[in-house]
Amino acid sequence: MKQLFINIKELLQVRENKVDKLSGTEMKELPTIKNAWLLIEDDKIADYGEMDSLPEINADKTIDAEGKIILPSWCDSHTHIVYAGNRELEFADRINGLSYEEIANRGGGILNSAKTLQETSEEEVYQQSAKRLEEVMKLGTGAVEIKSGYGLTEEGELKMLRVIKKLQKNYELPIKATFLGAHAIPKEYKEKPDAYMDLVIEKILPKVAEENLAEYIDIFCEKGYFSVADTHKLLSAAKKFGLKPKIHVNQFNAIGGIQAGIEHDALSVDHLEVMRPEDIESLKGTSTMPVALPSCSLFLSIPYTPAREMLDSGLPLALATDFNPGSTPSGNMNLVVSLACIKMKMTPEEAINAATINGAYAMELSETHGSITKGKKANFILTKEIPSYTFLPYAFGTNSIESVFINGKMIE
Template sequence: MSILIKNIKELLQVRETHIPIVKGKEMNILPTIKNAYLLIDHDTIVEYGSMEDIQGLDADEIIDATGKIVLPTWCDSHTHIVYAGNREQEFVDRINGLSYEDIANRGGGILNSAEKLQNTSEEDLYLQSSIRLKDVIKLGTGAIEIKSGYGLTIEAELKMLRVIKKLKRDFPIKVRATLLAAHAIPKEYKGNKSAFVDLVIDKMIPEVANEQLATYIDVFCEKGYFDLEDTERILIAGKKHGLVPKIHVNQFNAFGGVPLGVEYQALSVDHLEELNSQDIEALKNSNTIPVALPSCSYFLSIPYTPARQIIDSGLPLALATDYNPGSTPSGNMNFVVSTACIKMKMTPEEAINAATINGAYAMGIGNMYGSITKGKKANLIITKKVPSYAYLPYSFGENNIDQVIINGLVY
């Protein structure tokens, strides 16, 4: 099966050869071809170019993209989409004056989601999560990282990871799984955090690695959750079992989590709403990518990750949703890209690079996803008729997507 997309107003993120990451000033460059075509064979991009050079090309199916923009699907490198129920009451409580911290301190927050998940069957959890996954694909996400972390017992963490495995089996998009057992201290371990960290290290990590249920190891490194020592112990144990660090740091406090992540070769350090100059220095000359989650800042009314400071220091930046029931009940990468431009002063070029090539890097799939490159997966967004690509972040809240192609099939 082949598809030829013709008369594309502008084809975005065209990279003749694969580049793994874009950093600093390069982030402001988005290579495009105006009046372009693109040929898909089965699930692969095999050819593209200017309409002037299209002669001789034919395909089983022709899509006329007159007036429309084509770009690679979003790579959402940070989500928690496997969860049970919702937390809209906490949302109302925050409107009425409680903070995220207040809610967590009285047993809500992550512990609330953990209780719900523990009491939900694997089948129901799969059903609830698959609805969300379908929805985000329609919004243009073609690759997604999904974390555990609402289980907090061995059984429930394994249940979450098995659901992620089934989603990976049943859906055409790329799915990467992360073990985030150290997401909160369970009620039963209150005052005895080190025993819970021992459980994560001695039981959960070996079991998950043994069953090959995760690629990455994550920790919520934050005051009131897991400190630097806990984080270091968990990263060491994860690495010993072949899990690559990819961690939550600096959401509310900056106290050394970023340099620690870099020291343990984390693939990414995510959140960074609070960031200091030592963090920036640590990230320079490292292979660790910072990841910003602007929908979380929006929803919790906390600071936005200082994208300008990061990019202007020559660093790369990726954008992701953080889709979860507590801090970001949205998996809309289009909103993330818009919000990054509106609130973080990223240019459309920077934001699109951050949500495609750099998103793919932040989930370790850059060789096959994130750009229009021959041989990469045919995962594409075809927009509605739009005046320019800057219109995409500009028209925030509007759905500009006409079609999503995943592995060469119109979704």
């Protein structure tokens, strides 16, 4: 099946040669073709060019995209989309003055979601999560990573990962699964946190590997959660099972999580709201992608990742949502791109690069996703009629998307 899009106002992120990631000043450039055509053959991008040189093409369907922009779909490399229930009461508590930390110390936070998850059937968790996944796909997400981490027992963690597996089976977009058993210390283990680490490493991790339920390993390396020593221990154990690290670090405190991640060749280090000069320095020259989650900063009123400083010192950066019930109950990548521009002073070009090609890298998908390149998957966004691509982050809160295509199919 051949679909031809013609009169496209601007085709964004056109990369003739495949790039895996962009760093520093490279991120300032967003290659585009104005007044373009795009040919999709089955699930792949077949060809593109300027309207002036449109060859004779026998297409099954021709779509006139006059006044509209086409760009690769968003690659959201950090989410917790699989969860049960919500935490809107904690939201009200925070408005009334309690901090995220105080709520967690009272047994709220991640432990609250873990209790709900444990009490909810696998089928019900699947239904709730599938609804969220469909919502974010309509908002332009065409590849996504999903973590466990609200189970915190063998049964709960495996339940979450099986739900992710079912989503992978039932939906066409790529979904990468991450095992985050070390997300918080359960109440029963408060006085013996090492015993919980032993459970995660010795019991749950081998099961996850045996059932092939995850590709990546994650840990919340943070004061009051898991230490740098825990991080080393878990990442070393996970390596034996072939799980690569994508870890939560530097959200509230810089305790050395970035350096631990780098030592274990982490694919990404995520959050980074609190960055010391030595953290930026350590990331230089590594293959680890730093990932910023600005909608988490917005929701918790915590600092934003210092993107400007990082990009100006030559680092790459990816943007993701962190969609979860506690710190970011939103999976809207359009908002993330707007916040990156408004709050982190990234240019629209940098933000779009960070949310497409660099997001793909943080899920090992740069070969197939993240840019308009011949042979890559036909996962893209067709906007409504808009004046320019800068309008996308500028008009925050406006839905500028007309339709989303995954593997060449328009999603309903």
